[in-house]
Amino acid sequence: RVCIEAIIGSGSSSVVFKVHDSSNDRRYAVKCVPRGAEGSQMYARCTRERSLHMRVNGHQGIATLHRAFTQGEHVFFILDLYGGGDLYSAIESGMFNGKDHLVRAVFIQLCDAVAHCHACGVYHLDLKPANIVMNEGPAMHIALTDFGMATTHHTTRRALCFPGSDLYTPPGMSSMFKLVGRNSLIDVAECFLLVNSDGCASTPTAAIDVWALGIILVNLITTVNPWHVAEPRDRKFAQYLQDPPGYFDPLNLSTDVKSLVLHALTIDPYNRISLTAMRDGVRKITSFFPR
Numbered sequence: 001r002v003c004i005e006a007i008i009g010s011g012s013s014s015v016v017f018k019v020h021d022s023s024n025d026r027r028y029a030v031k032c033v034p035r036g037a038e039g040s041q042m043y044a045r046c047t048r049e050r051s052l053h054m055r056v057n058g059h060q061g062i063a064t065l066h067r068a069f070t071q072g073e074h075v076f077f078i079l080d081l082y083g084g085g086d087l088y089s090a091i092e093s094g095m096f097n098g099k100d101h102l103v104r105a106v107f108i109q110l111c112d113a114v115a116h117c118h119a120c121g122v123y124h125l126d127l128k129p130a131n132i133v134m135n136e137g138p139a140m141h142i143a144l145t146d147f148g149m150a151t152t153h154h155t156t157r158r159a160l161c162f163p164g165s166d167l168y169t170p171p172g173m174s175s176m177f178k179l180v181g182r183n184s185l186i187d188v189a190e191c192f193l194l195v196n197s198d199g200c201a202s203t204p205t206a207a208i209d210v211w212a213l214g215i216i217l218v219n220l221i222t223t224v225n226p227w228h229v230a231e232p233r234d235r236k237f238a239q240y241l242q243d244p245p246g247y248f249d250p251l252n253l254s255t256d257v258k259s260l261v262l263h264a265l266t267i268d269p270y271n272r273i274s275l276t277a278m279r280d281g282v283r284k285i286t287s288f289f290p291r
Contacts, residue, residue: 214264
């Protein structure tokens with residue numbers, strides 16, 4: 001009944017196929033991931049991804065998860081297919097260069113999708129262009145996908161562990177890689193279960209998503225990442241810590257854009273701009289690019 005037509009994406013532990021369902025003549029994206037043994041961390045992650053993605057279904061900014069099933073040693077997630085690729089490829093191609101209306105439209109859609117998740121009590125924690133898919137055609141429509149790192153916890157303990165991409169991770173959250181190594185699988189839930197139990201500083205998970213949105217906004221405008229990892233050992237981030245406003249001066253961003261980016265990339269997560277204020281700020285900006 002279902003025929004695989006192409007491989008359209010892959011990650012460290014997943015492959016995404018384009019398939020055709022002859023029963024309804026529709027095409028879908030099918031994400032395939034290892035199931036893991038029952039009781040394992042991978043098994044728990046797959047279960048959590050299905051549960052939390054289903055919780056946020058029904059919003060135009062979320063790629064619909066139709067169902068998930070297990071076959072053999074793998075789990076398959078049946079998702080809406082978006083033929084325009086992902087936001088990462090669009091940024092790399094220069095699609096947004098000089099196009100204020102596209103930056104505004106896409107970023108507001110993204111803020112709305114994340115706001116819907118937060119309203120449902122779900123925090124994505126892996127926001128990045130590769131996890132944002134796009135439709136084909138002139139009407140720019142994006143959707144958020146991949147809830148494998150998502151959580152329902154409101155805070156996470158800092159300097160313990162964090163599962164997201166270094167490029168989009170706030171400071172103080174990537175030390176897990178120095179402690180356990182990138183090849184070690186840590187259950188995402190372990191990052192949250194002991195929050196504040198020993199007085200360790202914590203970070204609001206909503207603020208983690210806002211930081212990632214700030215980096216994505218920089219991506220859309222400049223096509224580059226401001227640093228590799230938000231830790232003092234990163235030379236560029238160390239420069240940012242010394243002079244946040246001055247760090248972005250070479251990009252010739254407008255005053256409004258730079259102010260918004262700086263508020264999103266505030267080091268103290270409790271002083272970081274809110275998602276609502278960030279969306280409103282982007283809506284009011286008339287020009288995102290140097291003139």
